[in-house]
Amino acid sequence: MPNQPSQTPADPLEQRILDLLYPYRDEPLTSRNGPSADEERKVLILCENIAFLIRHNHSRHAKKIGPDDTSIASRNWDGMMNGIGIAGVGIFVNGNGFTHTVLRTSVQRGESLVDKFTQLVDLSLVEFFPGI
Numbered sequence: 454m455p456n457q458p459s460q461t462p463a464d465p466l467e468q469r470i471l472d473l474l475y476p477y478r479d480e481p482l483t484s485r486n487g488p489s490a491d492e493e494r495k496v497l498i499l500c501e502n503i504a505f506l507i508r509h510n511h512s513r514h515a516k517k518i519g520p521d522d523t524s525i526a527s528r529n530w531d532g533m534m535n536g537i538g539i540a541g542v543g544i545f546v547n548g549n550g551f552t553h554t555v556l557r558t559s560v561q562r563g564e565s566l567v568d569k570f571t572q573l574v575d576l577s578l579v580e581f582f583p584g585i
Contacts (some may be wrong), residue, residue, distance in 0.1 A: 466507065469520035470500040470544070477527070477542065477566045496567050502574045507546055507555055516548045523555075533562055542566055 474496060478488070488496075511518045525544050533540035543557035556577075558569045 464504065465520040466504045466518065466523065467497075467500045469523050470503050471496065473523070473525040473544070474500070474567065474570075477525075477530075479565070492567075495571065499567055499571050499574060502578065503544060503555065503570070506574065506577055510553070510555070511546060511548050518546055518548060522547045533560065536562060544570075 478496065507518050507523065523544065523546050525542065527543075528541040529538055530540045530542070532538055539559045539561050541557065541559050544555040546553050546555055556570055556573050558566075558573060560566050560569055
């Protein structure tokens with residue numbers, strides 16, 4: 454039986470992102486003992502960083518983003534898992550009458566969505582960490 458994460462973020466937005474990512478993560482679903490501490494830490498930090506980007510990007514529109522404004526969608530996930538092509542996965546935020554893309558990537562079978570999103574988030578955070 455897969456284990457749920459042992460640690461949870463304190464903020465509802467971060468928790469919502471963690472919950473949305475759960476079915477796309479292999480380690481909690483395939484590992485008998487659940488995700489390792491390093492895997493869990495990686496996804497928790499990813500959730501914190503995604504929430505930061507959401508808040509930063511939407512603060513200029515004077516809209517407070519709540520957990521229910523955030524969603525994840527995928528295209529061809531089942532096909533990709535069955536060896537047919539790639540899947541597209543995105544995190545989206547509804548605000549001011551529009552759906553805004555926070556992150557979007559493609560994933561091949563055997564690739565980690567958490568790793569792909571982590572790479573994208575790192576690129577998005579460069580402006581906040583000059584010289585790093």
